[in-house]
Amino acid sequence: MNSEINQRFLARGSQKDKGLAVFTSGGDSQGMNAAVRACVRMAIYLGCKVYFIREGYQGMVDGGDCIQEANWASVSSIIHRGGTIIGSARCQDFRERQGRLKAANNLIQRGITNLVVIGGDGSLTGANLFRQEWSSLLDELVKNKTITTEQQEKFNVLHIVGLVGSIDNDFCGTDMTIGTDTALHRIIEAIDAISSTAYSHQRTFIMEVMGRHCGYLALVGGLACEADFIFIHEMPPKVDWPDRLCSQLAQERSAGQRLNIVIVAEGAMDREGHPITAEDVKKVIDERLKHDARITVLGHVQRGGNPSAFDRILACRMGAEATLALMEATKDSVPVVISLDGNQAVRVPLMECVERTQAVAKAMAEKRWADAVKLRGRSFERNLETYKMLTRLKPPKENFDADGKGIEGYRLAVMHIGAPACGMNAAVRSFVRNAIYRGDVVYGINDGVEGLIAGNVRELGWSDVSGWVGQGGAYLGTKRTLPEGKFKEIAARLKEFKIQGLLIIGGFESYHAAGQIADQRDNYPQFCIPIVVIPSTISNNVPGTEFSLGCDTGLNEITEICDRIRQSAQGTKRRVFVIETMGGYCGYLATLAGLAGGADAAYIYEEKFSIKDLQQDVYHMASKMAEGVSRGLILRNEKASENYSTDFIYRLYSEEGKGLFTCRMNILGHMQQGGSPTPFDRNMGTKMAAKCVDWLAAQIKANIDANGVVNCKSPDTATLLGIVSRQYRFSPLVDLIAETNFDQRIPKKQWWLRLRPLLRILAKHDSAYEEEGMYITVEEECDTDAVA
Numbered sequence: 103m104n105s106e107i108n109q110r111f112l113a114r115g116s117q118k119d120k121g122l123a124v125f126t127s128g129g130d131s132q133g134m135n136a137a138v139r140a141c142v143r144m145a146i147y148l149g150c151k152v153y154f155i156r157e158g159y160q161g162m163v164d165g166g167d168c169i170q171e172a173n174w175a176s177v178s179s180i181i182h183r184g185g186t187i188i189g190s191a192r193c194q195d196f197r198e199r200q201g202r203l204k205a206a207n208n209l210i211q212r213g214i215t216n217l218v219v220i221g222g223d224g225s226l227t228g229a230n231l232f233r234q235e236w237s238s239l240l241d242e243l244v245k246n247k248t249i250t251t252e253q254q255e256k257f258n259v260l261h262i263v264g265l266v267g268s269i270d271n272d273f274c275g276t277d278m279t280i281g282t283d284t285a286l287h288r289i290i291e292a293i294d295a296i297s298s299t300a301y302s303h304q305r306t307f308i309m310e311v312m313g314r315h316c317g318y319l320a321l322v323g324g325l326a327c328e329a330d331f332i333f334i335h336e337m338p339p340k341v342d343w344p345d346r347l348c349s350q351l352a353q354e355r356s357a358g359q360r361l362n363i364v365i366v367a368e369g370a371m372d373r374e375g376h377p378i379t380a381e382d383v384k385k386v387i388d389e390r391l392k393h394d395a396r397i398t399v400l401g402h403v404q405r406g407g408n409p410s411a412f413d414r415i416l417a418c419r420m421g422a423e424a425t426l427a428l429m430e431a432t433k434d435s436v437p438v439v440i441s442l443d444g445n446q447a448v449r450v451p452l453m454e455c456v457e458r459t460q461a462v463a464k465a466m467a468e469k470r471w472a473d474a475v476k477l478r479g480r481s482f483e484r485n486l487e488t489y490k491m492l493t494r495l496k497p498p499k500e501n502f503d504a505d506g507k508g509i510e511g512y513r514l515a516v517m518h519i520g521a522p523a524c525g526m527n528a529a530v531r532s533f534v535r536n537a538i539y540r541g542d543v544v545y546g547i548n549d550g551v552e553g554l555i556a557g558n559v560r561e562l563g564w565s566d567v568s569g570w571v572g573q574g575g576a577y578l579g580t581k582r583t584l585p586e587g588k589f590k591e592i593a594a595r596l597k598e599f600k601i602q603g604l605l606i607i608g609g610f611e612s613y614h615a616a617g618q619i620a621d622q623r624d625n626y627p628q629f630c631i632p633i634v635v636i637p638s639t640i641s642n643n644v645p646g647t648e649f650s651l652g653c654d655t656g657l658n659e660i661t662e663i664c665d666r667i668r669q670s671a672q673g674t675k676r677r678v679f680v681i682e683t684m685g686g687y688c689g690y691l692a693t694l695a696g697l698a699g700g701a702d703a704a705y706i707y708e709e710k711f712s713i714k715d716l717q718q719d720v721y722h723m724a725s726k727m728a729e730g731v732s733r734g735l736i737l738r739n740e741k742a743s744e745n746y747s748t749d750f751i752y753r754l755y756s757e758e759g760k761g762l763f764t765c766r767m768n769i770l771g772h773m774q775q776g777g778s779p780t781p782f783d784r785n786m787g788t789k790m791a792a793k794c795v796d797w798l799a800a801q802i803k804a805n806i807d808a809n810g811v812v813n814c815k816s817p818d819t820a821t822l823l824g825i826v827s828r829q830y831r832f833s834p835l836v837d838l839i840a841e842t843n844f845d846q847r848i849p850k851k852q853w854w855l856r857l858r859p860l861l862r863i864l865a866k867h868d869s870a871y872e873e874e875g876m877y878i879t880v881e882e883e884c885d886t887d888a889v890a
């Protein structure tokens with residue numbers, strides 16, 4: 103891997119002689135505006151000229167007013183808006199050399215040789231071709247005397263950086279394209295809404311989702327909504343699919359399920375290449391099962407609405423990186439795509455991505471389905487495996503003996519400790535089903551440590567967890583009580599239920615509790631079982647992971663509320679909102695919601711601030727207001743400072759802003775913990791729990807004696823499953839102690855702190871931004887089993 107170890111900074115105003123143009127192309131996607139904004143603002147910060155090319159490639163071909171210089175204000179108040187304010191198009195002209203010739207001339211006439219392309223697979227394929235042809239296009243322009251040889255020489259290299267903006271997530275080389283997460287939000291909102299009416303009428307709903315050539319939306323939508331059957335391009339069913347579909351749906355109904363959801367990706371086919379439409383599926387269900395079936399085609403709803411917090415943040419990071427990558431490009435550098443690999447912004451060669459994307463299409467055309475899935479990447483593959491496993495009606499026979507007992511069956515338990523967070527139920531469902539699938543017995547412990555001591559423990563069956571994925575809160579019940587002082591009672595219950603492996607899902611308390619139990623292994627043999635924690639809290643303050651389950655939902659709740667609060671001042675008022683977020687001492691929510699909401703400042707505990715900083719920010723706000731900005735957004739983490747309280751900041755802004763703006767304060771409180779889990783949290787909970795089952799089984803197997811007694815003593819048998827620099831990782835709890843600030847209950851190092859300068863730069867403050875993007879190959883990117 104060619105990662106850069108040294109920190110890389112480009113100073114403010116250091117690129118005064120340069121320029122770039124940005125455009126959006128293909129189907130629009132939510133988050134494109136945030137990407138354009140970040141790209142423009144980073145360019146202005148570096149001192150270079152920046153142009154919009156309106157209406158995608160069509161604007162490049164047509165030239166004229168379609169190419170305009172942009173300024174700071176041209177991208178104000180757009181971060182929360184879906185679509186693209188600079189327009190997008192599907193452009194036939196650009197597919198022809200003649201069109202590309204015109205486009206090249208239009209760029210040269212304005213001296214533009216740095217391009218940021220924001221679009222899908224088609225747009226980036228077109229960009230790749232444009233770059234490959236560039237010198238021959240210039241030759242032709244010289245030949246027909248459209249440009250001079252001096253111009254040819256001066257503009258002989260075209261630099262291109264691509265950002266993948268498409269809801270389809272069909273481009274190899276990135277885990278998530280800008281817009282995909284929001285499209286999934288739209289899909290699950292629709293399916294959740296339909297489920298209640300389907301339940302009432304015992305109906306089967308066939309939902310058609312987008313994704314012309316890629317089944318990602320159908321697959322992950324299916325995972326996030328417990329769909330009973332999906333039809334996707336990469337895993338087409340055999341021609342006998344009607345039999346399989348009907349037997350699956352019939353069995354589910356006979357097991358008591360009142361509704362069924364079938365998802366059909368647009369353009370789905372069977373293995374012989376016959377199209378499968380929602381109508382075809384309905385016909386089969388009507389005729390054979392006589393179910394009351396209905397079709398809903400989600401269509402462009404999926405491309406609409408406000409971008410999710412994830413897409414806004416992704417777009418901010420990618421947009422800024424795109425500008426930086428262009429500024430660093432030399433005549434020898436290859437065009438790159440800025441993408442996300444796990445949680446890391448990376449730069450992947452455009453050509454490799456295009457080739458791999460085309461290889462997927464080829465594999466599908468040649469009916470090499472397994473290859474197509476592999477080429478889509480490890481994360482797609484894993485999603486598919488998980489989906490298949492979770493929707494099996496019965497565990498495979500080979501995992502059970504003649505009496506129906508699991509051949510390698512262990513006795514596992516799951517519980518929560520800490521506050522509830524969205525995604526916990528999805529994790530429990532996945533844990534239960536994965537374990538049953540293997541032949542294990544699973545116990546659900548209600549109400550945390552207190553419930554365990556009270557013996558509030560019950561075996562969970564396959565259908566006990568039906569419908570749990572989309573539910574917020576914690577169905578098992580959760581409490582904050584720690585095990586300290588109650589070890590004897592806990593050990594007695596673990597013994598009574600013969601528990602051989604334990605999963606704890608929860609926030610900082612879960613991590614703390616698991617550590618306390620593991621610490622007592624020498625005193626209580628019942629604690630010598632493998633123990634694993636899935637960090638789950640909106641605060642995202644658990645060490646050993648970059649993301650906790652539930653923090654994405656919390657972030658989206660805050661982001662949406664901030665949008666609404668800001669909108670309340672639309673019109674003539676000049677107003678500053680001071681908003682307090684949760685998080686304990688952890689500034690994750692305030693910072694990330696600040697980035698996603700386009701906030702002017704976000705005050706947090708981890709970054710000390712003085713009265714001087716506050717004063718400067720107030721003056722800064724006043725000067726922005728004087729320049730025409732009408733609304734301000736200030737976020738403050740609940741424990742940012744003992745004395746500079748939310749009320750204090752509100753009063754300071756109120757006093758100093760007199761005559762210029764009014765000020766209002768909002769404390770968001772527990773609404774941040776509620777809501778419906780986002781697709782990200784549903785998916786993350788599902789995948790993490792599946793990994794925990796595998797891990798627990800492997801640990802038990804390695805440490806069990808002939809009498810079935812498990813004796814885990816080594817530190818690596820008590821772990822926390824986290825996402826750490828691009829990968830899922832089981833970290834021994836003891837290793838995390840040194841990384842933990844137990845007083846403030848936060849990790850000592852927090853990755854997202856490096857995004858704070860970006861927040862300031864995008865809000866027109868001075869700051870020094872360290873580049874994120876490391877260079878990797880498309881193989882490296884696709885091999886990551888990321889959360890996406």
Ligand SMILES: Nc1ncnc2c1ncn2[C@@H]1O[C@H](COP(=O)(O)OP(=O)(O)OP(=O)(O)O)[C@@H](O)[C@H]1O
Pocket residue numbers: 127128129130159191192193194195196197198221222223224225226227228229231267268269270
């Ligand atoms: N092979 C190609 N050669 C030249 N230009 C292309 C090529 N493929 C696509 N383009 C250009 O990119 C535009 C957008 O491509 P396309 O319609 O495939 O959408 P996309 O970028 O894949 O986005 P999405 O699939 O998300 O809608 C096309 O209209 C065309 O102008």
Ligand SMILES: O=P(O)(O)OC[C@H]1O[C@](O)(CO)[C@@H](O)[C@@H]1O
Pocket residue numbers: 129192222268269270312313314368405
């Ligand atoms: O908006 P249009 O041009 O009808 O295109 C629809 C297509 O665009 C996408 O939304 C994005 O590529 C596809 O999922 C869909 O097939």
Ligand SMILES: [Mg+2]
Pocket residue numbers: 128222223224268270272
């Ligand atoms: Mg496309």
